[in-house]
Every structure is written in structure tokens, then in C-alpha cells.
Amino acid sequence: MEIASGAPVEQQLLQADELYRFYHVGDDETFALRGVSLDVKAGEMVAVVGPSGSGKSTLLSCLAGIDEPDGGHVTVAGHRITRRPEPDRAVLRARWIGMLLQSGNLLEHLTVLQNVRAAQALAGVSRPLAEPRALAQSVGLSHRLHATPSSLSGGEAARAGLAVALANDPPLLLADEPTGEVDRETEQGLLDLLRARAAAGSGVVVVTHSERVANQADRIVLLRDGRILDG
Numbered sequence: 208m209e210i211a212s213g214a215p216v217e218q219q220l221l222q223a224d225e226l227y228r229f230y231h232v233g234d235d236e237t238f239a240l241r242g243v244s245l246d247v248k249a250g251e252m253v254a255v256v257g258p259s260g261s262g263k264s265t266l267l268s269c270l271a272g273i274d275e276p277d278g279g280h281v282t283v284a285g286h287r288i289t290r291r292p293e294p295d296r297a298v299l300r301a302r303w304i305g306m307l308l309q310s311g312n313l314l315e316h317l318t319v320l321q322n323v324r325a326a327q328a329l330a331g332v333s334r335p336l337a338e339p340r341a342l343a344q345s346v347g348l349s350h351r352l353h354a355t356p357s358s359l360s361g362g363e364a365a366r367a368g369l370a371v372a373l374a375n376d377p378p379l380l381l382a383d384e385p386t387g388e389v390d391r392e393t394e395q396g397l398l399d400l401l402r403a404r405a406a407a408g409s410g411v412v413v414v415t416h417s418e419r420v421a422n423q424a425d426r427i428v429l430l431r432d433g434r435i436l437d438g
Contacts, residue, residue, distance in 0.1 A: 220284060220410040221247040221270065221379055227278035228265050228433075239265040240276065241433040247412055249378065252405040254424035255414045262433040263414040267383050270412065271304055272296035284378050301330040305372035307382040312368050313356040319343055319367045320352040326374035336376055346370045346400060362393035369400060380404055382413045386420055398423045 228240040239262045247253050255263050268274035270281055272288040273296075280289040284303045288296055306312055313322050323339040337345075343352055346366040356364060365385060372380060382401065386394040394417070402423060405411045413420060421427050429436045 218248055219246050220249045220251075221245070221412070222282045223266075223270060223279065224281075225279040226266070226269055226276045226281070228262075228269060228274065228276050238433050240269065242279075243430070243433070243435055244279075245270075245412075245428065245435070247379070247410040249410055250405055250408050251426065252401060252411040252413065252424045253426045253428060254421040255412065255428045255430055256416070256421050257430035261430045263430055264383055265433075266430065267381055267412070267414050271306055271381055272300050301326075302375060303377055303379060305375070305377035305380040307365075307368050307372040307380070307385050312371050313364065315356050318353045318355055319348055319359075319370070322356075322367065322371050323374050326371045330375040336374065339374070342370050342373060343367075346373075347396065362389040362396075365389050365393065365397060366400075369397065373404070378409055380409055380411045382411070384415055384417075385413060386415070386417055394419065 223243065223245045226240045226243045227238070229236055229238045243262070243266060255266065257263055265274065269276045272281065276289060280287060282288065283299065286299055286303060288299050314325065317325060320339055320343060323342055327336055327339070340349070340352065343349060346369050348363060348366055348370065351359065351363055356367070359367060369385070380401070385401070386397050389397065398420060401411055401413065405425070413424065415421055
């Protein structure tokens with residue numbers, strides 16, 4: 208698969224159209240997403256909120272190309288990510304999408320610095336990227352460069368995960384409960400970093416239960432029973 212060296216300059220950075228996702232458990236069919244559409248502009252921070260089981264994490268997985276929707280499609284930076292073989296989706300994901308997952312995006316056997324370098328090597332992009340040490344410093348981890356994930360505090364792990372998510376200067380950042388296991392001071396620091404990312408021109412989508420996080424967004428999207436509620 209050939210991909211252009213730079214993302215096209217488009218106002219609509221992310222476009223998700225009529226996404227459906229359902230699962231079978233025995234004879235039962237459960238709909239996780241029911242026709243969800245979502246557009247995110249460059250420079251915009253969007254918070255997706257809703258009760259547990261509303262489909263928020265499923266939506267994020269479909270936006271990232273980790274999960275394939277049963278209906279609809281997703282386009283990121285002008286590249287359609289759905290209905291492609293997984294190796295192609297992985298390349299697109301590495302180049303255009305930064306991901307901060309609740310379950311963590313750090314490799315346990317690598318240090319913070321090595322995790323950032325691994326993410327950059329995986330993408331294989333030719334454009335200049337942030338120097339790994341400088342990137343770790345930007346999230347406040349200059350003193351923990353050689354620490355492994357198991358030795359990091361919850362706040363440090365969240366910031367290290369953000370450094371990995373930003374390793375390839377992605378136009379789109381997807382975050383699943385990025386402040387779920389941190390104290391209030393660390394939460395605000397992470398929010399400042401996410402806001403700065405949007406101010407620099409990236410699109411940011413945050414799935415969250417936190418009212419404080421949602422209130423930092425430019426727009427709040429309410430998801431319930433797999434549907435976006437209006438108003």
C-alpha cells in the first residue's frame with residue numbers, strides 16, 4: 208500500500224459515517240453502535256461521554272481501525288481506514304493516528320525512551336519527527352527516560368503513554384479515559400497537553416466519564432445505547 212508523505216490539508220480531519228457494530232452471543236444479537244456519524248475538524252477537541260456500555264470504547268476502536276464496523280466507514284486525513292486488510296490499517300494507524308488507551312499503550316519490556324523510539328520506527332515516516340528525549344521532556348518525564356512501565360506511577364504511565372501516542376506527530380489523537388487513574392493535578396496537566404495538541408492543529412477525540420475533562424472540550428457528544436443523542 209502506498210501512502211503520500213503528508214496528510215492533505217483538510218478542514219474535516221475525521222469523518223465517520225453511519226457506523227454500525229453488533230456482536231453475537233449465542234442466539235442474541237447486541238448492537239454496540241447504531242448508525243453513529245461523527246466529524247472532527249483540525250484543531251478541535253471533542254469529548255465523547257455516556258454511561259458504561261453505551262458504545263464509547265467500541266466507537267473509538269472503529270475510528271482507529273482496530274475494530275471493523277459492520278456498516279459505515281471511517282476516513283482519517285483523507286485516507287479511508289475501513290474495509291482494508293489489517294496490515295494496511297496498521298500502517299495508516301501508525302502514520303495518522305495517535306492512540307492513548309485506558310489499558311495502556313506501553314510495551315512492558317521497554318523503557319519510556321525505547322517505547323517512543325519503537326513507535327517512531329513502526330510508522331516508518333520520512334518527515335522529521337520530535338526527538339524522543341525532547342518528547343518525553345514535553346510531558347514531564349525527562350527524569351524517567353530509562354524507567355520501565357512497571358516502575359512508573361499512574362500519572363507517569365499516563366504521560367508516557369501520551370508521549371508514545373504523539374511520537375509520530377499524528378494529525379488525529381484518540382484517547383480513552385486518559386485521566387481515569389490519575390490525581391487531580393496530573394489530570395489538569397494531561398488536559399493542558401491535550402488542549403495544546405488541539406491548538407497546534409490536531410484533532411483530538413477523548414472518551415471520558417470525567418466532567419472536568421468533558422468541559423475542556425470544544426464540543427461534547429453524548430452517546431447512549433449506541434446512538435448519538437441530539438441536544
